[in-house]
Amino acid sequence: MTGTASTSSTDQLLADALERLRRLEDAETARNHLHAYAETLDDPTPEAVAALFTEDGVLEVPAGSFEGRAAIADFYRSRLTPDDGDKRHFLVNLRTRHLQPGLVEVASYFVFTSREDARSALGWGTYTDQVRVVGGSARFQRKRITPHVFTDLDVGWSRG
Known part of the structure; x- marks a missing residue:
């Protein structure tokens, strides 16, 4: 009996360790996906940004919600112009939370800079993302x- 109980306990420990490892791998894959998003925004095309979402992915912004890659590409097409200048996008303070197998929430702050012909821009805010991880690949299921x-550097960001 002792051998069977010990084997069962060892099997359970191994199963628990494998589940924790899967969660850690999913979290790291999701975190890396946000890096891919930031990198894509440095030289974006609407199609490249939309490809980072699942087919039925949802983008939530103050202007509304956009569901599916085509709608997401249309949203970015309306916001991105060839004259947007040099951009850099930074992510900080990423926190991951396992929601269910293959689904990770990643919350983060973002900062972006843009150098255009007539001005320099600066902005920041937060992302709350649900990232679907399947077979080591990640896509946004939902991005808020x-x-x-x-603002630009002439106006600044004072409260007054």
């Missing part, structure tokens, strides 16, 4: 963008 500040 909450901008806090968008």
Whole structure:
């Protein structure tokens, strides 16, 4: 009896360790996906940004919700112009939370800079993302963008 109980206990420990490892791998894959998003926004095309979402992915912004890659690409097409200048997008303070197998929530702050012909822009806010991880690949299932500040360097960001 002791051998069977010990084997069962060892099997359970191994199963628990494998489940924790899967969660850690999913979290790291999701975190890396946000890096891919930031990198894509540095030189974006609407189609490249939309490809980071699942087919039925949802983008939530203050202007509304956009469901599916085509609607998401249309949203970015309306916001991105060839004259947007040099951009850099930074993510900080990422926190991951396992929601269910293959689904990770990633909350983060973002900061972006843009250098255009007539001005320099600066902004920041938060992302709350649900990232679907399947077979080591990640896509946004849901992305909520909450901008806090968008300004240029002439105007600044004072409260007054």
